[in-house]
Amino acid sequence: MELVLDRVCKSFGGVVAVDNVSVRIPRDEITALIGPNGAGKTTLFNTVTGFDPPDRGSITFAGKRIDGLPPWRVAGLGLIRTFQTPVGFTTLTVLESMLTAATPYSMESPRQVLSFGRKAHRLERKAEAQAEQITTELGLGDLLDMRTDELSAGDRKLLEFARQLMAEPKMLLLDEPAAAVAPASIGKLSQLVRQLCRERGLGSLIIDHNLSFLMQIADSVHVLDRGVLIASGPPADIAADSDVMRIYLGGEEVVT
C-alpha cells in the first residue's frame, strides 16, 4: 500500500513542470513535499490524481497502475486530494458537503429515484454520525447547516480537510492545508493529521509553505525545485542541508 512514482514527466507547451520524478510515498507515514513557488508541487498532485495525466513515467498505488485513469477512478482507489484554494461545494451546507463525500457514487444515480430500499437511509445515518464527530473534532460542529460560501476562509480550509476524510481515504494528498488557517488552529490541525494517520494507518503527502508546520509532523521530506527532485530525507537532515535551505530561502519567504 504505497504510492510509487517512477520517472514521471509532465510539461505544458514546452515548459517542463515535473521532470523525471521518482519517489515512494509509504502508506503509514506522513511525507512532506516542499519547494519554492512554481517548483511543480501542485502539478505533481494533479499528475498523480489524474487531473493532468503524466506525459511519461508510471504511477502505481497499492500495486495498481493509476496513471491514465480519470480523477474519479483514482479517488475511488482511496487516493484523496484537497485543493489549495478551498472553494468547496459553494451552495451546499457543511453537512451536505460531508455527506456527499461519504456517499459512494453507486448511490448517486437517477436509479435512486425508483429505489425505496433502506440501504441508502442506513448509509446516510452512519455518515451523519461520522460527519458530526469529525466536524466537532475540528471545531466546525456548530456550522453544519451553514452554506460553504458563507464560511470564513479558515473554516473552509478546515472543511476541505474534514470533507475529504469522509471519503474513506487510504492516502491523503493535502495541498497547503495550513495556509489561511489561523495560527492557533495549526497546532490542532497538525495534531489531528498525525493522530488520524496513526489511528487509521493513513498515509499522507503534504505540500505546504509553512516549514515549521511540516517539520513538526512529517516523517520524511522531499524537496522539489523547477520540477526536479533535489533532496529527500528525514526533516532534520533536510533542515540541515544548506543547499536546500538556500534554494528555499531564495525562492520565497519562510514562515517559522
Next chain:
Amino acid sequence: MTSPIFWVGVLTLALIYGSLAMVLNVESGWGGMWDLGVAGLLASGAYCYVILTIDDPELDTKFVPGWPMWLAWPAAALFTGLVALAIAVPALRLRREYFLITTLAFAEIIRQLIVIQTDLTRGTTGVANLDRPFDTIVEGRNYNYVLLGIVAFTALVVYLITRRVGRSAYGRALRAARDNEALALALGKPVNRMRIKTFVLVGVLIGAIAPVYLFYIRAISPQLFAPGITFTIWTALVIGGMGSIRGGVIGAVMLIGFTEAVGLIEVDPAHINILVAIEPFLVGLLLVAVLRFRPEGLFAERNTFGARRGNHRTNRRPASAPVGPITGAGTAAAAPTVSA
C-alpha cells in the same frame, strides 16, 4: 370572453409549461447543464407518440401502426430517453456555452429532420385532430376539465419525482458537481456519467410530458417545436428562480397567465400582428427584467437551510440553491480549482 373555460385552458397550459420547467430545473438548476434543446426532446416525444398512434391510412404516411395511447405514451418517453442519450454523449464533452450551442443545434437538426421526413411526419402539414384520452366519454367543452385533470396529475407526478431527486443523495451530488466539478471528481464522483444519466432522465420525463402537450394542442406540426418554446420554459424557470422546484411552476403560471390575459385585450383586426407580437415581447421583457433586477428569480428560497440547526436529521430540505445558479454556479463550474 373570460369564461371559466378560458381560464381552465390557461391553467392547463401553465401546468404543462410548469412541468417542463420542473424537469429543466433538475437538469439546469441542479445539474448545471445549460440546455437550450428542450424543444428537440419535446418534438422527439411528441412525434414518436403521434407516429405510433396513427391509425388512418388516409393520412398517407409510410407507417400506420395504430398503437393504443397507453402503449405509445411510454414508448414516446423511452424513445426520447434514447434521443437524449444520443445528444448527451457528444454534447457533454463540452462546457458552458459550447454545450448550449450544441443542444440548440441538435434541437434544430431534429426539427429540420421532422420537416424533411414527410412520409413519416407529414412535414410542415403535420397531423390534426389527434385523439385524446377519454374524449369518447366526455365531449365538448366539458372535456377541458378532464384535460386539466390529466395535466394536473402529470404535473403532480413530475413534482413528486423531482422532489425525490432534490432530496436524494443523487440530487445532492448533482448540485455538488455543478458547484465544483473538480472537487466532485476528486471525491470519486463520475461526474460526466452522472450528467449523461441525468440528461437521459430528463429526456424520459420530457418524452412523457410531450403527449400531454399534444392533448392540449390537439394537432402537431414542426412549428410547435421552434426554439421559442425552449426560451419560454427557460423564462418560466428564471422568473421563478432556478434551483427551486416550485419556482418553475409559479414562474410558468405567472408567465402564461400574464401573456394570455394580455392576449384578451381587444385589438382591431387590422392590427392583428400586434396581438401576435405581444406574447414574445412579454416573455422577452420579463426575462430581461428579472435577470436585471432579480437574477436569482422571484421565488428562490434564500437561506432555506441556514439557521435550521437541529432539524436537519428529520427534515433535510432539498437545498434550493438560491444563489441563482445563473450567476453563481455557471462561474463556479467555469473556474476549476485544479489549476491553482
Next chain:
Amino acid sequence: MQNVIFGIVTGSTLAIATIGFAMVHQTENFLNIAHAQVMALGAFVGVFLVESYDLNIFLAGAITVIGVGVFGVGLAAVFFRPIRHLGGTVLLFTSIGLALMLYAVIIALFSTRPRIYPVGFGGLHEIAGVDIATGELVIVGLAFVGITALQLFLNGTGLGRAVRAVASNDDLARVRGVPVRRVSNTIWFISSAFAALAGVMIGVLSSVNAELGWHNILIILAAAVLGGLRSISGVIVAGLLLGIVMDVSVLYIPTAYRPVVAFGVLVAVLVFRPEGILSVQRRKEAVVT
C-alpha cells in the same frame, strides 16, 4: 462549380453576418443571440425604405446600415452594459430576452407577411464557364469592401487598435487607459451595422420574413464557432467555407437538408475540434476532461 459560386455568395453574406457576432463575443464575452434579430431588423428596414420611399437600393442600404448601427449602440447601452458585471450567462440569457422582444417589434411593425426587395440582379456574366449575375457580383464585392474597410479601421486607426486591445485583453486595456466606453460603442456600432448589411444582402438574395432571425442564428453560431470565435479572419474563412459546403451539399443530398448540413457541421466541429478549424486556442476552455 456553379454551386461553388452560389456558395461564395452565400458565404460572403454569412461572413458579414458573423463578424459582428464574433466581435461582440471577443470584447463583451458573451454569445449575443439577439444579433440575428438585429440582422432581420436591417432586412426589414431596408425593404421598407425601398418600398415606401422608392429609394435606390444602395441609398436605402446605407441609411439602414447606419441607422441600425446607431440603434445597436442604444440597445447595448440599455440592455447589456448595466448587467455586464453579472457575467456571460446572464448576458446570454438577456440577449435571448432581447431577441424575443426585437422579434416581437419586427412583427408588430412589419407584420409576418414575407416581402421581396424589388431589385433586379442585372444580366448574367459568364466567367470561366460559370454564370454569375451582376447583383451577386455586387454583393460579393460589397462584402469584400466591408471586410477590407474593417481591417483598415482595426489596423490603421487609433480607435481600431484600441478595439483590438480590448478584444485581446480587456483588463489590461482598461489599465492602460483605453477609452473603454467609446471602444464599446464603436464595437456595438460595427457589429449592428454589419448585421444590418448582412440582413439587406440576404433580403436581396432571397426574401424577407419575420423568421429570418431565428433561421439564421444557428448558422451564424456555426460560422462563429467554426472560425474559432477568436479571430476575424477565421470567421471570414469559416463563413465562406460554410456557405460553400451548404450550397455544394445540395448536389449530393436533397436541398431540404441544407440547414441540417450546417448544424451537422457545427455539432461535428464542436465535438471533435471545439477550438475551431483555424484557431488553436480555447481547447482547454471548451473541453473539460
